[in-house]
Amino acid sequence: MxxxxxxxxxxxxxxxxxxxxxxxxxxxxxxxxxxxxxxxxxLWPTWGTDPSGGPARLPVSIGGTLFNVPTAAVRMKIQRHTGPQERVDLHFSFPSLEPPEPPKHVSADTVEEKPQPIDRIFLSIAAHHDSLAPDIRVRTIYPRYLEQAATPVDDGLTMRAFRDGSPYGGEDLFTASTPGLNARCTRDAATPGMCLSERRIDGADLTFRFPRSWLAQWRALSETMERLTLRMHGPKG
Incomplete structure (x- = not known):
């Protein structure tokens, strides 16, 4: 009917x-x-209802070089997408190399607490646009500003101070050959000294940042940076 x-x-x-x-x-x-x-x-949409359904890793191209970066390790939300990017900033807990936990909420009761020690290593991957390679800078630029005397720090690790009044005044250069390590570090003052260590992979420069105090375990630190690099570079990370 x-x-x-x-x-x-x-x-x-x-x-x-x-x-x-x-x-x-x-x-x-x-x-x-x-x-x-x-x-x-x-007709009710079912996509996007599971916040944990995103990819664990993001394939990104920086300077024409492919990296697979952990999504949770990307520090800025605007960088959490696939495809070509100019730069990606990451951080990892040390020594686990897992993405760090979100920062705890700061309230009036906890604002007076002493600052917690840095327990993470920071990594920036950026296109270098044919700038001077980090290893060449260590060999040809830094020696112009270094003091002549080298101070042994640990088995295989040495330190040379930059001259006062130079572009790197107040900093020291730490080097080792086995395993390889080059790190330029600020000195401890009102705030703890920090180090940066750079390396180049094809069209991108990788800049690691970590506390100067970590150089007490410099061998493990060097292996950590190598492991992070191998984990992210290439189609399989």
Whole structure:
């Protein structure tokens, strides 16, 4: 039976019993509500409802070089996308190399607490645009500003101070050959000294930053930077 014939039948019945008009109205309302609910259920979007459904790693191209970076390690939300990028900033817990936990909420009760020690290593990957390579800078630029005397720090690790008044005054250069390490570090003062260590992979420069105090375990630190580099570079990370 079509809707038209049904409506005609209801109209005839209504003329016979004026009070019977409430029945078809209620019936029509029930059918309409049911239809709307069914359509809403079928058309309701299910994508994006699971916040944990994003990719664990992002393939990004920096300076034409492919890296697979852990999504949770990317420090800035604007950089959390695939494809070509000029720069990506990352951080990892040390020594686990897992993405760090989100910072805890600072309240009036905790703002007076002493600052926590830095327990993470920072890594910036940026296109170098044919600038001077880090290893060439260590061999040809830094020696112009270094003091002549070298101070042994640990087995295989040596330190040379930059001259006061030079572009790197107040800093020291730490070097080792096995395993390889080059790190330029500020000195401890009101704030703890920090180091940066750079390396180049094809079209990108990798800059690691970490506390100077970590040089007490410089061999493990060098292996950590190498492991991070191998983990992210290439199609399989």
């Amino acid at each position: 079509t809707l038209l014939s049904t409506a005609q039948l209801i109209a005839r019945d209504t003329r016979k019993d004026p009070r019977g008009h409430m029945v078809p109205i209620m019936l029509a309302a029930t059918v309409t509500i049911g239809a709307i609910a069914l359509i809403a259920y079928l």
